[in-house]
Amino acid sequence: MKAQPGNMGIAEGMSLVFITTSSTIFLAAWSLAIDRTTTASWMMPLINTCTGLLTLCLLLYVLSVTSTDLYDACQLLVGTTATRLIVLYYIGIYFLDATLLLRQFAENTLLTALPELPFEIAIGWYTIIAVILSYIGIEATLRAGYIIMPLIILASFTVLTMLLPQYEILYLAPWRGPGLDKVLASGVMSSGINIGILIPAFLASSFQNTKTVKYSVLYALGLSCLVKTATLAAFIAAFGTGSAREKVLPFYELSRLVYINRYIQRIESLVIIVWAVAGILNITVLVYAGIYLLARLFNLPTLKPLILPVLLLISALAMIPEEITSVITLHTKLHFGLYNIGTMLIPFALFVMALIHAFKQKNSKKQPSCQ
Amino acid sequence: MTLKQYTIRLALLILGTIPLLFITGCYGARETDEMGFVTVLGIDKAGDKDKITYQIAISPKKGSTTPSEEDPWIISSFTTPSLAETRMLLNTTIPRPPNLSHITTLIISEEKARDGLNPILANFMRNRNYRENIFFIVVEGSAEDYIKQNKPVLEEQIHKFYETTFSSSNMGYFLKVQLHDLYIRLKTAGGSAYAVYSGINPKNGENKPQGGETPEQKGEPYLPGGIPRKGTATAVDFVGLAVFHGDKLIGVLDSDETRAAAILQNKFYNGYIGVVDPLAPEKDVININIFMTEKPTITADLSGDKPTFHIDVKLEGELLGVTSYINYEAPKYRELLENQTANLMKGQIMKMLKHTQTLGTDPAGLGLYLRPKFSNTAKLQDANLTALYEAAQFEVNVSVKIRRTGLLRQSSPKSQGGTL
Numbered sequence: 197m198k199a200q201p202g203n204m205g206i207a208e209g210m211s212l213v214f215i216t217t218s219s220t221i222f223l224a225a226w227s228l229a230i231d232r233t234t235t236a237s238w239m240m241p242l243i244n245t246c247t248g249l250l251t252l253c254l255l256l257y258v259l260s261v262t263s264t265d266l267y268d269a270c271q272l273l274v275g276t277t278a279t280r281l282i283v284l285y286y287i288g289i290y291f292l293d294a295t296l297l298l299r300q301f302a303e304n305t306l307l308t309a310l311p312e313l314p315f316e317i318a319i320g321w322y323t324i325i326a327v328i329l330s331y332i333g334i335e336a337t338l339r340a341g342y343i344i345m346p347l348i349i350l351a352s353f354t355v356l357t358m359l360l361p362q363y364e365i366l367y368l369a370p371w372r373g374p375g376l377d378k379v380l381a382s383g384v385m386s387s388g389i390n391i392g393i394l395i396p397a398f399l400a401s402s403f404q405n406t407k408t409v410k411y412s413v414l415y416a417l418g419l420s421c422l423v424k425t426a427t428l429a430a431f432i433a434a435f436g437t438g439s440a441r442e443k444v445l446p447f448y449e450l451s452r453l454v455y456i457n458r459y460i461q462r463i464e465s466l467v468i469i470v471w472a473v474a475g476i477l478n479i480t481v482l483v484y485a486g487i488y489l490l491a492r493l494f495n496l497p498t499l500k501p502l503i504l505p506v507l508l509l510i511s512a513l514a515m516i517p518e519e520i521t522s523v524i525t526l527h528t529k530l531h532f533g534l535y536n537i538g539t540m541l542i543p544f545a546l547f548v549m550a551l552i553h554a555f556k557q558k559n560s561k562k563q564p565s566c567q
Numbered sequence: 568m569t570l571k572q573y574t575i576r577l578a579l580l581i582l583g584t585i586p587l588l589f590i591t592g593c594y595g596a597r598e599t600d601e602m603g604f605v606t607v608l609g610i611d612k613a614g615d616k617d618k619i620t621y622q623i624a625i626s627p628k629k630g631s632t633t634p635s636e637e638d639p640w641i642i643s644s645f646t647t648p649s650l651a652e653t654r655m656l657l658n659t660t661i662p663r664p665p666n667l668s669h670i671t672t673l674i675i676s677e678e679k680a681r682d683g684l685n686p687i688l689a690n691f692m693r694n695r696n697y698r699e700n701i702f703f704i705v706v707e708g709s710a711e712d713y714i715k716q717n718k719p720v721l722e723e724q725i726h727k728f729y730e731t732t733f734s735s736s737n738m739g740y741f742l743k744v745q746l747h748d749l750y751i752r753l754k755t756a757g758g759s760a761y762a763v764y765s766g767i768n769p770k771n772g773e774n775k776p777q778g779g780e781t782p783e784q785k786g787e788p789y790l791p792g793g794i795p796r797k798g799t800a801t802a803v804d805f806v807g808l809a810v811f812h813g814d815k816l817i818g819v820l821d822s823d824e825t826r827a828a829a830i831l832q833n834k835f836y837n838g839y840i841g842v843v844d845p846l847a848p849e850k851d852v853i854n855i856n857i858f859m860t861e862k863p864t865i866t867a868d869l870s871g872d873k874p875t876f877h878i879d880v881k882l883e884g885e886l887l888g889v890t891s892y893i894n895y896e897a898p899k900y901r902e903l904l905e906n907q908t909a910n911l912m913k914g915q916i917m918k919m920l921k922h923t924q925t926l927g928t929d930p931a932g933l934g935l936y937l938r939p940k941f942s943n944t945a946k947l948q949d950a951n952l953t954a955l956y957e958a959a960q961f962e963v964n965v966s967v968k969i970r971r972t973g974l975l976r977q978s979s980p981k982s983q984g985g986t987l
Contacts, residue, residue, distance in 0.1 A: 232591060234944040308696060362747075369938035370947055438754030442692075453747060455700040458730040462698075546722075 209412020211341035216392020222471035226302035236373025241424035243383025266401035301475035388535025680816035683830030699747035705809035707766035737836035739826030758932030764807035766791025781914030788821035827919035851891035856883035
């Protein structure tokens with residue numbers, strides 16, 4: 197394909213996975229997670245990172261057996277029809293996720309910074325920037341993401357450090373929350389939040405080699421886990437579960453709470469820029485991944501003509517829900533439900549098929565030639 | 568890149584840059600001289616309605632170099648059934664649209680606070696105009712009168728007065744309480760809500776102590792209005808703590824009890840106390856600066872039918888003055904003084920604990936130490952931590968170490984018949 201991305205390294209891969217897996221800290225997702233696992237919610241990112249690493253191992257095995265990217269691996273292992281279904285599923289969830297993120301980030305811009313901005317204009321701005329970034333290409337977008345990544349981490353930990361006087365560690369007790377079994381189950385079910393870790397496998401041929409994919413996912417997932425776990429623990433320690441579960445924007449609330457003295461306060465306006473950039477990059481990456489798969493699915497020579505119509509459709513879809521609560525609830529339900537097919541079931545099925553494929557290949561090599 | 572491609576890209580860049588000239592500034596932005604900045608909000612009970620009082624800052628007049636004789640604020644009160652209505656009505660009385668995002672202090676009358684805070688907080692926690700770090704004060708009497716009578720002398724603007732007052736509140740006679748502190752205490756098991764308690768002092772010099780001081784202390788505990796003072800300072804006193812059972816105001820703690828609650832929460836930094844001289848108790852006093860250098864060690868035991876809290880407080884002190892001139896710097900006397908001070912602080916802590924048990928409120932947040940005793944959140948939800956606190960037993964141990972003796976190495980006896 198003409199628009200096949202170029203030669204990406206660990207930096208781009210890390211940026212891709214970090215942006216797609218960590219930008220949820222700026223949304224309501226973790227506030228809703230507190231409903232399920234209460235005081236032990238901070239363990240959920242740790243658990244879903246473990247399942248994410250397991251998925252990575254399965255995918256790496258699949259890629260090593262098939263010596264190709266995930267799309268071609270699917271064709272080789274499960275045939276064309278099943279591949280089309282799988283890829284359609286991923287296209288669907290990437291576009292759906294981009295739609296829900298677009299709506300939430302646009303709404304959050306109105307809520308936190310520009311209350312008088314017409315909603316359509318907020319959606320429009322996010323869409324225009326996503327279109328421009330997609331036209332520039334995934335490589336350039338991810339390099340920009342790599343520059344933003346330290347800023348996100350720095351901003352997060354600066355806010356968390358400035359809140360030290362506000363923490364009450366005993367709000368994290370009972371330490372096991374609703375019970376370790378329930379926390380473990382919820383943690384595994386929340387694996388859908390890491391749906392972005394599949395994208396490097398689809399773009400594997402654009403990376404230098406499989407090792408690049410491996411280390412970029414590994415490092416980015418680790419960093420993302422650290423930021424999410426620390427933020428969630430801080431959020432509970434600062435607000436207690438009773439108040440924390442009510443919040444729409446956990447990270448914004450944390451930054452709004454900073455009050456060192458009358459000179460150091462109201463720092464949230466600085467953080468808003470960081471999460472707006474993270475949100476736009478996340479939307480762009482998801483849209484790009486969806487369009488890329490669409491182009492592969494229909495064997496299109498280039499994907500650039502699809503960018504504008506797809507993003508226009510996504511922005512139109514994002515404006516359909518009448519109110520924000522249903523969007524937040526749906527997004528969380530998808531994280532805990534439909535997305536898990538993509539993060540756990542499909543990789544596991546492909547792994548089993550790869551095992552069978554490898555076994556067959558081994559046997560065929562052992563059998564003496566009849567000729 | 569060919570010249571044609573270069574030209575197209577340059578043209579696109581220029582075309583993309585031109586719109587930026589038209590979108591400078593925030594959407595819906597207003598200049599600061601187009602808005603009325605509300606800095607203090609007061610809420611009183613007015614029958615079945617609320618009386619809302621707004622204190623709005625007046626920005627300095629352009630070109631003015633001399634300070635104005637008039638107050639740099641305007642005060643407007645409205646009696647309406649809801650806060651939103653009041654905001655609309657306020658907009659009809661001032662030419663500028665009111666901006667609530669710079670409110671620094673929320674003042675509630677005692678009468679209103681006794682009805683419960685939940686209906687009030689419902690507005691403040693959801694609306695982005697209000698911040699969780701707004702200071703929260705319960706006042707004796709009317710909030711409107713309090714706002715009208717509070718005319719700071721050292722600070723020109725009222726918001727700066729409150730910010731400065733609470734930023735330096737580390738002595739323990741009152742605590743810095745923000746909406747956030749109050750709300751999470753209402754929403755989370757393991758501690759009761761409390762607020763700053765304030766009131767108007769008549770400034771007639773009349774002494775109205777609360778009584779109940781320990782035998783070791785020289786000073787008396789106070790509530791707002793009871794401090795014997797005169798002078799030109801503002802009429803408001805910040806002393807004591809308004810404590811809540813659930814969301815309803817249930818009582819107030821005096822200055823000594825407030826300091827004890829501050830110590831148990833590790834919110835006490837240093838304070839000055841007059842201790843009865845253990846060797847000359849009738850008339851002499853030892854002035855000490857006490858400070859806390861480590862967090863109190865508090866453990867809870869829930870093995871019996873009643874919880875027991877083991878509280879270990881370590882304080883340090885510096886001698887500021889010994890009126891008897893007894894050599895308390897010497898080890899044998901120093902230990903006497905340390906025990907005297909420790910007994911004083913233990914007595915005040917015990918008094919606060921017993922008082923709050925009677926009131927059914929836990930401002931020190933000792934119930935938080937019970938949280939780890941529950942194996943899961945379902946069991947915590949079933950338990951009533953306030954009831955457990957009311958039934959609890961306390962083992963309080965206070966130790967005081969006099970670390971420094973000020974600028975004098977040792978006290979010499981008072982001269983009886985001439986100098987040495």
